[in-house]
Amino acid sequence: MIKIIPLLDFPIIEEGDSLGQIILQSYKTNNLEIENNDIIIIAQSIISRSEGAIVDLKEISPSQFASEIAKNTNKDARHVESILREAKAICKQREHVLVTETKHGFVCANSGVDKSNVPGDEFVSLLPKDPDESANKIREKIESETQKKVAIIISDTHNRPFRIGAINIAIGCSGIDPLKKYIGKKDLFGYELKSSIISLADQLCSAAGIQMGEANEGMPVIIIRGINYSRKEVSAKKLIRPAEKDYFR
Amino acid sequence: MIKIIPLLDFPIIEEGDSLGQIILQSYKTNNLEIENNDIIIIAQSIISRSEGAIVDLKEISPSQFASEIAKNTNKDARHVESILREAKAICKQREHVLVTETKHGFVCANSGVDKSNVPGDEFVSLLPKDPDESANKIREKIESETQKKVAIIISDTHNRPFRIGAINIAIGCSGIDPLKKYIGKKDLFGYELKSSIISLADQLCSAAGIQMGEANEGMPVIIIRGINYSRKEVSAKKLIRPAEKDYFR
Numbered sequence: 001m002i003k004i005i006p007l008l009d010f011p012i013i014e015e016g017d018s019l020g021q022i023i024l025q026s027y028k029t030n031n032l033e034i035e036n037n038d039i040i041i042i043a044q045s046i047i048s049r050s051e052g053a054i055v056d057l058k059e060i061s062p063s064q065f066a067s068e069i070a071k072n073t074n075k076d077a078r079h080v081e082s083i084l085r086e087a088k089a090i091c092k093q094r095e096h097v098l099v100t101e102t103k104h105g106f107v108c109a110n111s112g113v114d115k116s117n118v119p120g121d122e123f124v125s126l127l128p129k130d131p132d133e134s135a136n137k138i139r140e141k142i143e144s145e146t147q148k149k150v151a152i153i154i155s156d157t158h159n160r161p162f163r164i165g166a167i168n169i170a171i172g173c174s175g176i177d178p179l180k181k182y183i184g185k186k187d188l189f190g191y192e193l194k195s196s197i198i199s200l201a202d203q204l205c206s207a208a209g210i211q212m213g214e215a216n217e218g219m220p221v222i223i224i225r226g227i228n229y230s231r232k233e234v235s236a237k238k239l240i241r242p243a244e245k246d247y248f249r
Numbered sequence: 250m251i252k253i254i255p256l257l258d259f260p261i262i263e264e265g266d267s268l269g270q271i272i273l274q275s276y277k278t279n280n281l282e283i284e285n286n287d288i289i290i291i292a293q294s295i296i297s298r299s300e301g302a303i304v305d306l307k308e309i310s311p312s313q314f315a316s317e318i319a320k321n322t323n324k325d326a327r328h329v330e331s332i333l334r335e336a337k338a339i340c341k342q343r344e345h346v347l348v349t350e351t352k353h354g355f356v357c358a359n360s361g362v363d364k365s366n367v368p369g370d371e372f373v374s375l376l377p378k379d380p381d382e383s384a385n386k387i388r389e390k391i392e393s394e395t396q397k398k399v400a401i402i403i404s405d406t407h408n409r410p411f412r413i414g415a416i417n418i419a420i421g422c423s424g425i426d427p428l429k430k431y432i433g434k435k436d437l438f439g440y441e442l443k444s445s446i447i448s449l450a451d452q453l454c455s456a457a458g459i460q461m462g463e464a465n466e467g468m469p470v471i472i473i474r475g476i477n478y479s480r481k482e483v484s485a486k487k488l489i490r491p492a493e494k495d496y497f498r
Binding site: 001002003004005006012092094097099106107115116117118119120157160161162163164165166167168169178179180182185186187188189191193194196197198199200201202203204206207209210211213214215216218226227238239240241246247248249 | 253254356370406409410411412413417427429431436438440442445447451464465475476490495498
């Protein structure tokens with residue numbers, strides 16, 4: 001059995017907070033112990049807040065290009081400017097829609113620049129600069145304090161082609177191979193699987209997302225317990241389909 | 250806390266089997282009781298087997314068009330013929346890649362026509378003709394026998410644009426609203442969410458997929474317990490992004 005356990009009463013995170021320390025504390029107030037192989041899924045919003053990756057739109061002067069895109073997409077020009085600063089390419093633009101490729105390589109709406117769960121009227125959060133590194137730091141703190149082995153995954157909510165409704169996916173990870181390869185394994189009837197690679201990390205984030213919610217649930221950290229996974233140092237960037245093998249960009 | 254509970258020792262399903270009856274029996278052999286609000290996630294492969302949606306490639310004569318596509322994609326022409334019979338459009342074709350829109354409207358590889366977990370060398374499984382109806386029948390059987398309210402979701406493994414690694418998504422459902430709407434709800438800081446719609450059903454299938462596996466795990470039915478969801482009769486087709494609002498086809 002797999003358990004999806006929310007850390008309740010998680011405090012509001014501010015810039016400079018040690019998330020590792022706060023998660024350790026939150027386990028205690030939830031009467032939980034860190035266990036070996038706990039997978040700790042953390043919402044991007046609190047990583048960004050702890051790292052100060054928050055921007056005040058009032059302080060942004062949009063370029064001429066950003067203003068042009070803002071007009072075409074019917075968006076706030078300062079928001080567009082902040083989106084373009086995080087992007088290396090624009091993938092699609094339509095009214096109310098601006099899909100970019102971020103500097104990390106994620107293809108997502110608005111470069112992940114998000115208004116929700118950020119304090120202040122005109123503040124937005126940016127994705128962490130290096131989400132794997134953010135995950136590493138938290139893992140090191142937790143493992144060094146507890147001598148237990150855990151995995152950390154940073155989750156963000158993404159919309160998708162073909163499907164209505166966003167799901168949570170992994171943008172950073174530490175201590176876990178985010179992919180699970182079935183190629184060469186046999187199915188129930190002995191047939192050898194030719195192509196199955198599963199995104200374990202994305203499935204874990206979606207599982208956490210069921211509990212985490214998108215509004216004021218106040219559960220940005222979720223523990224998933226009871227999974228056999230491969231402990232490895234593999235970047236979440238392995239989950240990005242290379243542009244040349246992506247027929248839908 | 251949410252629990253993801255596999256039904257162990259699930260029997261091999263054959264054409265004509267009553268999945269509702271077999272799931273009831275499997276709960277018993279797993280020492281479990283049906284509980285109100287259990288969400289039962291079922292792998293497409295056993296739905297297709299129970300409904301006889303299995304095709305012997307040896308009995309298929311490919312059309313000239315299928316043979317042409319087979320040459321371009323380097324696939325078995327009989328496989329391509331079976332894919333085209335399930336499709337209403339071809340979305341992308343490249344070497345080893347044939348992405349179609351199925352008659353239900355799903356955009357996926359090979360119209361979901363799949364070789365894995367089907368007995369026999371040259372047999373493939375087709376997606377169920379009406380996956381919501383398949384889910385309805387199983388739900389009716391379970392609810393009438395137990396007087397408990399459950400939800401049924403039929404899950405399939407899909408590859409995706411932008412991301413490496415497949416995930417499980419919902420192709421049919423019964424007794425649950427597959428979408429969760431946050432529009433108009435407030436975030437932690439009182440900001441009103443403008444656009445969040447989450448695919449609860451897809452996230453549930455991904456959560457089940459962690460446990461279900463892709464090879465010979467023999468766990469095609471997974472119970473998810475501990476979720477507050479909206480009991481409604483809404484088709485899983487609501488999860489399909491209409492072509493005119495899909496900028497990536």
